[in-house]
Amino acid sequence: MNISVVDVNDVSKTYNHGRVQALRNVSLNVEQAAFIALAGPSGSGKTTLLNLIGALDIPDEGSIRVAGQSLSELNDKQRTALRRERIGFVFQQFNLVPVLTAAENVALPLEILPHISATERRQRYMEILKRVGLEGMEHRLPTQLSGGQQQRIAVARALVKNPPLVLADEPTANLDGTTGMAIVDLMNQMREELGVSFVFASHDPRLLERVDTVIEMVDGCVQP
Amino acid sequence: MRTTLIAMRLAIRNLRRHKRRTTLTVTGLTLGLIVMIVAYAMLDGLTDQGLDSFVLYETAHLRGYPPGYLDDDIYRSLDRLFDNADSLSQSIADELGVQTTVRLNIPGQLIVGREEAFVEIVGVDPIRDRDVFATLDKISDGEGFGAVEGMLIGRKLAKDMGLAVGDRATIFARSAPGAYNSRRLPVIGILSTGNPKVDGMSVYLTLTDAQQLALVENAANELAVLSGRRKDTDRLRETLLENGSDLEWQTWEEAAGGFLFMMQFRRITFGVIVLILAMIAAVAVSNTMIMAVHERTREIGALRAMGFERSMIGHLFLFEGISIGLISGFAAIIIGGLVVLWLNNVGISIAAYDDIQTGLPISTAFYPSLHLANLVSALIFGLALTALASLAAVNRAQRGEVVRALREGQL
Ligand SMILES: Nc1ncnc2c1ncn2[C@@H]1O[C@H](COP(=O)(O)OP(=O)(O)OP(=O)(O)O)[C@@H](O)[C@H]1O
Ligand SMILES: [Mg+2]
Numbered sequence: 001m002n003i004s005v006v007d008v009n010d011v012s013k014t015y016n017h018g019r020v021q022a023l024r025n026v027s028l029n030v031e032q033a034a035f036i037a038l039a040g041p042s043g044s045g046k047t048t049l050l051n052l053i054g055a056l057d058i059p060d061e062g063s064i065r066v067a068g069q070s071l072s073e074l075n076d077k078q079r080t081a082l083r084r085e086r087i088g089f090v091f092q093q094f095n096l097v098p099v100l101t102a103a104e105n106v107a108l109p110l111e112i113l114p115h116i117s118a119t120e121r122r123q124r125y126m127e128i129l130k131r132v133g134l135e136g137m138e139h140r141l142p143t144q145l146s147g148g149q150q151q152r153i154a155v156a157r158a159l160v161k162n163p164p165l166v167l168a169d170e171p172t173a174n175l176d177g178t179t180g181m182a183i184v185d186l187m188n189q190m191r192e193e194l195g196v197s198f199v200f201a202s203h204d205p206r207l208l209e210r211v212d213t214v215i216e217m218v219d220g221c222v223q224p
Numbered sequence: 225m226r227t228t229l230i231a232m233r234l235a236i237r238n239l240r241r242h243k244r245r246t247t248l249t250v251t252g253l254t255l256g257l258i259v260m261i262v263a264y265a266m267l268d269g270l271t272d273q274g275l276d277s278f279v280l281y282e283t284a285h286l287r288g289y290p291p292g293y294l295d296d297d298i299y300r301s302l303d304r305l306f307d308n309a310d311s312l313s314q315s316i317a318d319e320l321g322v323q324t325t326v327r328l329n330i331p332g333q334l335i336v337g338r339e340e341a342f343v344e345i346v347g348v349d350p351i352r353d354r355d356v357f358a359t360l361d362k363i364s365d366g367e368g369f370g371a372v373e374g375m376l377i378g379r380k381l382a383k384d385m386g387l388a389v390g391d392r393a394t395i396f397a398r399s400a401p402g403a404y405n406s407r408r409l410p411v412i413g414i415l416s417t418g419n420p421k422v423d424g425m426s427v428y429l430t431l432t433d434a435q436q437l438a439l440v441e442n443a444a445n446e447l448a449v450l451s452g453r454r455k456d457t458d459r460l461r462e463t464l465l466e467n468g469s470d471l472e473w474q475t476w477e478e479a480a481g482g483f484l485f486m487m488q489f490r491r492i493t494f495g496v497i498v499l500i501l502a503m504i505a506a507v508a509v510s511n512t513m514i515m516a517v518h519e520r521t522r523e524i525g526a527l528r529a530m531g532f533e534r535s536m537i538g539h540l541f542l543f544e545g546i547s548i549g550l551i552s553g554f555a556a557i558i559i560g561g562l563v564v565l566w567l568n569n570v571g572i573s574i575a576a577y578d579d580i581q582t583g584l585p586i587s588t589a590f591y592p593s594l595h596l597a598n599l600v601s602a603l604i605f606g607l608a609l610t611a612l613a614s615l616a617a618v619n620r621a622q623r624g625e626v627v628r629a630l631r632e633g634q635l
Contacts, residue, residue, distance in 0.1 A: 047631070056529060056626045077533070084531020091630065095526035099237035109530055111230050157530075 004065070005165050005197045006030035006053050011062030013048055013220075022048040024220045025062070030199055032164065035191050037200040037208055040217035046201035047169055049217070053199065054087055054167045055079040067164050084112060088158025088196075090168035090187075094150040096142040096157075103129065103138035106156045113161060128156045131193070132186060148179035152186065159190055169201045177206065184210050227536050235543035238516065239551075246548070249512050253552035253610070254559070256501050257602045261560030263494055264601075265592035266572070270584065271487045272593050275480060277585040280358040281419040283479040284448035285457045288464070288471035293445060301329050301445055302400040302438055306471070309444035313352070320463065322451045325352040326444035328434045332397030334377070334427055335406075336385045343381065343427045345395055347434020347444070356450045359415060359422060365389050366413035369430050374412035378423035380587070387411050395427055399439035407437055420587040447471065486583055502605070506613040513545050513617035524621055525629030538622035545614025546607055553603035561599060567592045 008028040014021050023045045030036060030053075038046040051057040052064060055071055064071045067086045074082060083089075088109075096105045106125040110116050116124075129138055132152040142150055151171060158166045168187070172180030184207050187198055200207060208214050216223040239246045279285065290304035306312060309326040317324040328347035333340050350369035354360050360368055364379060366389035375395065377387065387393060389411055396406040409429075417423055435441060451460050457475040464473060477484070517524070524537055571589040 051627050054529065056630075080528070080531055080533055083529060089526070089529045091526060093522065095522055095630075097234070097523060097527070099234060099241050108230075112227060112531055112536070 003032045004029055005032055005034070005067060006199070007065040008049070008053065009063045009065075011049075011052060011059045011064060013045075013052060013057070013059050022220050023052070023059070026220070026222050027062075028215065028222065030165070030197050032197055033191055033195045034197040034199070034213070035188060035211050036198070036213040036215060037202050037211040038217055039203060039208055039214050040223075041203070044217040045220040046217055048220075050167050050169050050199065050201045053165075054089060055082050084109070085161070086163050086165065088161070088163045088166040090151070090154050090158050090166060090171045092170040092173045094142070094147070094154045094174070096150055096153055098142050101139050101141055102134060102145065102153050105142070105153055106138075106160050109157060109161045125156070125160055128160045131159075131190065132156045146179075147175050148182065151175060151179075151183050155183065155187060155190070159194065159196065162194070163196065165197050165199070167199050170204075171200065172202065172204045172207050180204065181206055181210070227533075228539065231536060231539040231543050232547075234540055235547050238520075238544055239547055242516070245512060245515075249509060249548055250552050250555070252508055253505050253548065253606060254555045256505050257552055257556030257606050258560040258563065259501070260498055260605070261556060261598060261602045262563050262567070262592065263498075264491075264598050265560075265564040265567070265594055266590075267487060267491055267494065268595050268598060269568070269572075269590050269592040270586070271484075273590050274483055274487070274585045275476070277417075277419045278480045278483065279454065279476050281417050281422045282585070283474075283476040284356050284450050285454060285476050286449040286451070286460055286464075286473055287479070288447040288449070288469065288473050290445060291470060291472050294472055294474060299331050299398075301331055302398070302440070305400070305440060305443040305445050306447070307441070307443040309442060309447070313447055316447070316449065316464070316469070319467065320449075320451075320460070322449050322460070323352075323355040324447060324449050325349050325356045326431070327353070327446040327448060328431060328438060328440075328444045329446055330397045330434060330438050332395055332427075332437075334381070334385060335394040335396055336387060336391070339385055340396075341381065341385060341425070343395075343425050344421070345397060345427045345429060345434060345437065347429050347431040347438075349431050356448045359417060359428065362415050362417045362422075363413040364416035366411070368413055372410070372412050373430075373433070374410040375433075376413045376415050376428040377411055378426050379414050379416040380420070380424040381426070382411065382414050384424075389414060395429075395437065397437055399437070400443075401439055403439075405437055405439060407433070409433070418588040419585055421585070423587060480585075483583070483585060502609055506609055509545060509548060509610050509613035510616055512548075513541060513614045514620065516544065517541060517617045517621045521624070521629050524624070525626050528626040529630065534622040538618045541618045541621045542611065542614055545610045545617065549606040549608075549610030550603075552610075553606035556602055556606065557599045560602065561594060564592050564594045568594060 008026060011023055011026045013023040026049060038049060040046055052059050053066060069082055103125055106129060107121055110121045110124060129135055132155055134149060134152055171183060175183065188210065190196060191198055290306050293304045313324045313326045326349060330345040332343055332345045334343045392408055392410050394406055394408045399405040415422055461473045461475060527537060568591045571591050573589045575588050
């Protein structure tokens with residue numbers, strides 16, 4: 001039984017008033033609990049595709065469905081709501097809120113969701129912190145954590161709201177090899193335990209070795 | 225509601241994180257607000273005490289004059305008199321339940337040896353005048369009317385003329401019939417009221433002595449009224465006019481009109497200075513906030529990706545800006561309030577301007593008044609200023625595209 005989490009259909013995207021063709025007629029399908037990576041040289045359109053799937057940007061042509069929702073039917077506010085409820089993000093630069101502790105950073109996505117009690121919030125962020133192996137660090141500020149630990153917090157932050165989909169753009173690029181792979185292994189474990197789909201954009205060969213599927217991109221096109 | 229709390233928490237933490245910048249901005253704004261609080265407290269004090277001085281020594285609450293008196297040249301003060309002064313005064317007091325007294329004002333001269341000075345000779349009822357005016361309670365040297373015949377003169381006039389208690393001086397004035405008349409009397413007391421008109425240019429006689437000087441009998445040209453409440457004078461005047469009084473009535477507010485206008489003018493002048501200071505402060509706050517947005521662009525991008533609404537991002541920076549106003553406002557209220565309380569205790573001496581016509585009804589010292597409205601205004605002003613100054617940053621923070629913020633760290 002294959003449930004599609006993401007369905008990209010014949011999508012194109014240009015920048016600078018059509019002068020830069022970032023994506024050309026891209027189609028892609030992401031199933032539940034997938035672990036796939038977009039690979040390809042710099043400028044091939046990996047981030048662009050990830051941003052479109054993440055409802056951060058709008059395609060010029062084609063359609064995208066995420067968790068059953070057709071993105072083209074959503075306005076700015078509804079796209080924001082979709083991200084809030086259904087999509088987790090992990091960034092290359094971690095992008096934690098520097099004034100919040102590890103626990104507060106992880107709890108932040110829950111704070112903007114309605115109908116979650118303080119008790120439930122606490123229970124959920126404590127559980128996810130345990131899963132990513134950062135128990136006992138919840139009161140540290142991001143500056144008091146190593147890069148690997150910060151990225152673990154970021155992964156926990158992406159997962160705390162139990163989204164069906166996590167998008168990670170170059171999650172290992174700012175980490176040394178061992179730490180980076182530990183993060184990838186952690187995400188793989190989360191995929192297995194929680195059934196979340198992970199989509200990466202990366203040219204890190206060790207990451208590409210560990211995913212189920214590598215989608216090769218060149219010049220905005222998906223290579224067969 | 226919860227998102228508001230998050231925004232406030234983030235705002236406070238970010239302000240604490242950039243301690244130097246926050247301290248600098250808050251200090252600048254606080255100083256400005258302190259200046260505002262203290263300056264307006266000084267204006268309030270001057271106004272309050274100026275009006276007190278008018279009421280206590282010059283105007284009472286309401287003064288009645290023979291019709292036409294107020295339009296006349298003061299040198300014709302004796303041309304219009306009411307001669308049933310005592311009974312008129314008594315009947316008004318009885319009917320309206322107010323304090324009344326009559327006075328006879330005579331323009332004249334005080335002569336000591338070869339020195340002479342133009343003065344206002346005021347004939348007062350030694351007993352009833354004290355029910356209405358505070359003048360006779362302010363004898364700093366010598367004694368009041370009673371045992372010995374003589375005159376009371378203002379402190380500064382005495383100094384200028386080299387007079388002390390016991391010295392004799394001549395008062396010289398045109399009488400009601402027209403001929404000049406004079407009397408030579410000892411100074412029995414010195415008046416120190418702090419009111420420049422009383423202290424600097426007035427000679428007080430008993431009503432009887434003044435009437436003798438003016439060659440009139442039982443006549444006066446001023447009927448002063450003190451009612452329970454200062455604010456009610458307009459109604460009191462209406463009642464008096466309805467009761468068939470044919471006097472011309474002037475309230476303390478009308479009499480102090482020039483002074484009130486001058487104070488209003490000072491308020492406005494200072495208001496302009498405050499606005500200029502405010503604009504400088506607004507530019508500083510605005511810069512601080514734009515800098516904060518600029519530094520946190522990636523963070524904004526990440527929050528937007530996470531599902532923060534544009535408006536939530538806006539609130540984040542709005543609260544941060546307003547917090548600067550809130551902290552500064554409260555700091556200014558505490559520090560400015562203490563400064564005002566201290567000044568209110570020690571007073572601000574203006575005795576150095578004794579010889580200059582300041583136009584103020586105060587000549588010695590004044591005490592800034594701490595009005596709650598003044599403090600609250602400073603706080604509201606600080607909040608409004610920081611809110612307005614944050615708008616550019618708020619707009620920039622919530623307007624930008626997430627993709628660009630994440631990609632280039634630019635909004
Ligand atoms: N916001 C933008 N404005 C203009 N051009 C853009 C924008 N975003 C991407 N591009 C262009 O679109 C193309 C695809 O860029 P994209 O960032 O998707 O590539 P990428 O595969 O993620 O590259 P990298 O490996 O360097 O991250 C590039 O030519 C890039 O210059
Ligand atoms: Mg990229």
